[in-house]
Amino acid sequence: MEPQEGEEIHNCLIKLRDDPKRRRDKVYIGCGAGFGGDRPLAALKLLQKVEELNYLVLECLAERTLADRYQIKSSGGDGYDSQISSWMNMLLPLAFERGTCIITNMGAMDPLGAQQKVLEIATALGLDVSVAVAHEVSVTNLGSGFSPTKVYITEGLDMKFGCNMRRVSAPTWELLLLFNVLRSTNQM
Helix, strand or coil, X not given: CCCCCCCCCCCCCCCCCCCHHHCCCCCCXXXXXXXXXXXXXXXXXXXXXXXXXXXXXXXXXXXXXXXXXXXXXXXXXXCCCCCHHHHXXXXXXXXXXXXXXXXXXXXXXXXXXXXXXXXXXXXXXXCCCXXXXXXXXXXXXXXXXXXXXXXXXXXXXXXXXXXXXXXXXXXXXXXXXXXXXXXXXXXX
């Protein structure tokens, strides 16, 4: 499959780290949320209880949640989860202190807006973090060929729908590898 103009194809080739000292025998992954209306206190308790937690996953997106975020964004609102501020204000300080990477899909229809919001919150908390984003690209030219990693919105028609299919596992894997490189400098 050849990439269209402006898009990338990701191949998730798994390689062992060059530095054997950076490899781990165990990786601790915890799930702090299972749906968009979940409570952040459960994630905080998990983070407090499991000191060696490497990754905290906040699964906050499903088809219905994505459709809601799409409608809100189409009406001029934020396309990301409205609770991202409360979650990050609660979780970032301890996650940063422990070196725990937070993985979430709270960005929904606006992952770059969510990234900016998290960076603003981190700055307000006095934390110097890195926030990586794996997302699709919004396009309006349907003649360029269909790609399942893009969002298609029909222009010029009075339709209130969008198509969104995510295939971001390979880019997410690459970001996690990058995180582990950045982790030694105390960044998230």
